[in-house]
Amino acid sequence: MHIDTPKKLEQWRRDCRKRQDSLKKKILVCLGPGCLANGSDKILDEFKKVLKDKKAKDVSLEAVKKTGCHGFCAQGPMVVIEPGGIFYAKVKKSNVAEIIEKTLEKGEIIDKLLYSDPDNGHKYTDYKEIPFYRHQVRISLRNCGQIDPDNIEDYIARGGYAGLAKVLTDLRPKEVIETIKKSGLRGRGGGGFPTGRKWESCAQIEAPIRYVICNGDEGDPGAFMDRCIMEGDPHSVLEGMIICAYAVGSREGYIYVREEYPLAVINLQKAIETAREYGFLGEKILGSDLSFDIRISRGGGAFVCGESSALMKSVAGEVGEPRAKYIRSVQKGLHDQPTVLNNVETFATVPVIIDKGADWFVSIGTPKSTGTKAFSLAGKIRNTGLIEIPMGMTLREIIYNIGGGIPDGREFKAVQTGGPSGGCLPADKLDLPVDFDTLTKAGSMMGSGGMIIMDDRTCPVEVARYFLEFLVHESCGKCVPCREGLLQLYKYCTKITRGEATEADLALMERLSKTIVTASLCGLGQSGPNPFLSTVQYFRDEYLAHIRDRKCPGGVCRELIQYVINDKCTGCMACLSVCPVGAISGEKKKLHVIDQDKCDACGSCHDVCTFAAIDIK
């Protein structure tokens, strides 16, 4: 089918909705990364198999849908049954027959599969009432977990390509740019540059060709927002890019996706082909004068290729190394032509802004950071998963209301935002509102939206060392301060974790960091010392404890801690049998002892002890 007028699109949308409504019940099986890793594809197959064998009342085979990430990864694999948003958590293949029989046929709720609040045991039927979902506002993730990414009709039924149709019928390119400018949309990749201004600068430059590139290189450890959008709602990214192409006057676009996201590549490729088939990509889109096509460029997974100039080199087939950006990419980008580069989430947000208007978008968030932002919650937090919140929500609200707080009764110690080049914020910064400027001022950054939560058993020095190791490995190696400077910071951090450093070393690290920040060529180096600078800013006492007292207050650094058995020991011999170096001695039902000379501080005994009889000192 080729849709060649906006009117036909609306007609098709009505048909799609009718077809969707004819399905009395829908079974949405999450095939996001977390659920998939837990075998949700087998659950999907089982649903199809059982329904094929047996004719269930009101349930057709088409009712079973695979979706992208639904968000609540900690409770996966999850199955949602519509209408009613019935949310079944930690579903097993063996539950499928029962779900069909009870919930789909009889309309009964299966109590044991419902999510229950770990604090009060309250059980929720509709997922929208679960605190994890209740506090969220989903714009870029609007379709994730709701639609089958392979089925364009699902996207159309939920208002897909309406923004594009509106742009092509009602707005001139300049007006599109004005709308985006008015909406205050800022780059979701972390830089926070105003998207409308970027588009405007690019459109103003005389050039034979302009490029639109989508940055899907999300390389921060623990971040998976863009991945979930590309996998779960690829058409929203395409639509955003087509709108941008119209606004800036481009005919050619690229989506740069890392090779480590194979499903994103497959789903985007399918979406591009479908979009071409229906006339959303190619010549004369929806019968207008706009011609635009998109190709996928796959990256090898180098972190630095998320940097705009390195990314463009990589797209062009060169080594992915950044260049100095005294001449900006909007002037001279890919193949030296004016180029707009935006992140996946930014493009996915654009169609909604066009559809609902800039004023609506401005009404969400804060005056300087409008709208919402997607985050992935990871680390020591109960509700790991994918969330989207209005800008300005405090870290405390995110971590405790949505994230459910710290598991195992531990205490919150720090939250790492902004990926490896971001920073760690301590407990007294929990009431900071999350927006571009506040986080930067506090020594961290918004970044692309990874949020790693750490409990009291985390050592900030070790965290800094870990992220520096990542950056040393991922630095492109072109410029001296980043390549050599970060290596030295990493070496000194390692010295501190071993209790071998002096206070003079710490001062040297702080001085060196200043040079790395000012002298590095690209953003990777300029923000590279952040893991060290933010931890030393907020946890200096712990750094000094490592240096002066040779102690690791977090109980992590192996060279600086001792495992000691206290009198709670029941003599169960569990630790004795797991100790790999034979450092524990004792008899059954008698107090055990750890020989400190032999002990390797691996922590196996501590992990296996169920009586809290092993202290870390």
Add this chain to the structure above:
Amino acid sequence: MAHITINGKVVKAHEGEMLLAVIKRLGIDVPALCNHEAIEPTGNCRLCMVEITRPEWEGWKKNVTSCLYPVEDGLIVNTHTPELLEIRKTLLDLQLARCPNSELIQKMAEEYGVHETSYIANVEGDNCIMCYACTRICEVLGKSAISAVMRGQKKVIAPPFGEEPVDCIGCLACAQICPTDVIPYEDKDGIRTIWKKKFELVTCKNCGKTIVTRDFADYLIEQRRIPHEYFETCDDCKRLELAKKMGGLITKAAEVAV
């Protein structure tokens, strides 16, 4: 022509030329390790950073690499602020930690008061400072036979797959442009070895001295239309021949004059 102010002095410069070229022309001592007039600047070493501002920036300043920053009319440049001196000192200190045995780095660091690296020195390091001069000159020559491969600390200058470089013509440009002399080569028994590849050498028909490799001569004859007779004699013999001719001319002229 643009007018810019460097260290308080107003100077004329061409719009679009890089600041470092102007600074060098004025004889101001700003160090640079990766810059060379034969190749495009890339800004690897960061040593040539200078501070720039404009009257309308209302006191806002920024540090830029002068090798990459084009001249703009009205620009105010400072080359020796305390911050810049600290940056250069730290960068040389870091380079010294990477290449503790490089005489060039030792000398440059010494000039900034670094006699010994403050950091943890790389004991097994070579003297390659990763300035990319070799890869860039190879690109200028139209070959790109070597490039910077891997990333971060593992980055090395190497031919593709670490094998004999298919496109190398043994011209020695890489070895000669290298500021720290780390690209080894050998001319022996009419054979040149560089990047583990062996090349036949073309020798002077008069004196037998090495001229260029056969591959390089062929490349220049075919691609750059240089006459093949050019590679029959070496530069010294060419000069001698020229001198003979000139000498003849002078003698003739003298005879005429007499």
